[in-house]
Amino acid sequence: MTDSHGIVVGYDGSDFSMQALEWAMDEAELRKLPLTVTHAWRWPYGEADEEARGHLRKAAEHVLYHGGDCARSCSTITDVAVDLYEGAAAERLVELSARAELVVVGSRGMGALARTVVGSVAGYVAAHARCPVIVVRGPGPIPVPRHRGAVVVGMTGHTPDAAIEFAFAEADIRRLPLVAVHAGHLQPMAWSAPMPLVPDTRAVTEAAEDDMLERLQPWQADHPTVSVRTYFVAASPKDALSDLSKEAALMVVGGARGHGRLGSVTASILQHAFCAVAVVPVLKENPPQAKAPLSASHASEG
Template sequence: MGVVIGYDGSDHSMQALDWAMDEAELRKLPLTVCHSWQWPYGDGDQDGRDSLRRAAEHVLWHGADCARASSAGLHVRTDLYEGSTTMRLEELSADAGLLVVGSRGLGAMARAIIGSVAAHTAAHARCPVIVVRGRGALPRRSRPGPIVAGLANDDKSDAVLGFAFTEAAMRGLPLLVVHAWQQPPVAWGGMTFPALDPLAVQHAAENWLAQVLMPWREKQPKVTIKARTPESGAAQALTAVSDATLVVVGSPHGRFGSVTAAMLRHAPCPVAIVR
């Protein structure tokens, strides 16, 4: 199915549409613009249902028309669905290569809020998801920053790196790989102390990251790679990269942990969730 975009005509979904068009063009995939609608009044009159459906068709037509007018040669499909938006996007994700949704990151208060559709999709989609948030999250700024990959020492690291390297290579951007670490504390006598020598923990983090990146440097020799192993929480380290074009993190299906949740609320740019 290619790239799927959940579109409702709002400002944040227009930003997501910009990003989805860019992804589809770069990946040479078709774009499916999806819009869902629901009749909220039970067994209402047919004229009312027909009117609401026509309004939904107009919203979908507008999104698809914007995509066709803005992209040369992009194959644009439409999907109008009567029912739950989250259910439909989850269904479409089973055959999609990438799903893109908007967030409500438009104002000072709203930047800390993620919509229910974006949150559910980020947790339950069966393909990678990009939640478009941040400052005017257009994919091609005049001076774009790096693609940032947040790595943990788990089974998601290869998937995160694969997606991040693809984005960096397609966009001609450097890749910054961040693996944060913290000393595990030990409690004794009502007080906590560092359990290990901090230099030893730092060297272990650096060695692990170097080994993980080694095969990727061979696979993607044209991508400029920078590695960073800060002593901090992972979410703090990732949000500190204020000029990032895209942050890529891993998450298990059906939920997301504290780092992914923090990125969806506080990242200065779009966030990709892979699994």
């Protein structure tokens, strides 16, 4: 095993973690990186003798080794490691993220239960990880759905370069189109003093899409085979991105701006998206450069 954990995936034997494992295997194969399958366990009943704890540990080992065996037998990955940890799963995934290229975790789909699970594990990892995190969401065969949707990146004037770079890389290795979307409220324009403020919808839309194309140009040059579409929608970012996620393969958003604090749009997408969500962190030692605000609209944080 190399010094890097490569792709790290949390695995607990559930259908949801199996979906995450499938996605992680895809990433490891496409990126030609090692795969680390991790499983956390802990005794939940207070004091116990070593024999009782040993039985629980054996059960945890069985779950973990099953995940590792699945990765070895169902993929071409040559470097698969297993990691058994006694403690909180979220904390272990964050710890491993410091030496990983990507962390993949599962989610229990949509609905009220998903909000609880996202908040307790995936949400914590997304907010604290030192590398990008993909939260695999939604029902059905993942990561190969019936339709090959686009990679969608939500953009504002402050979207970190790392999120754009990650979105282009994913679109490139998966041979998918990239859709960059900016959502917000139209800025009204006054044509003359007596007239009411009326937004010039076409001008605003074109200005926003031109701004996005200009911002994306360096990465488009690095990934010339990726088909790129820019899209402005006059709606709340939360609603627009959630709606686009119904047809997307992957939604890419910026991560925590402060330690453990996700933006309201990112937190909402983690809870409500219909596709997998990639959260790309903004690391303190490499903060994003200040970007000029997109000229089209007032947008919420991402």
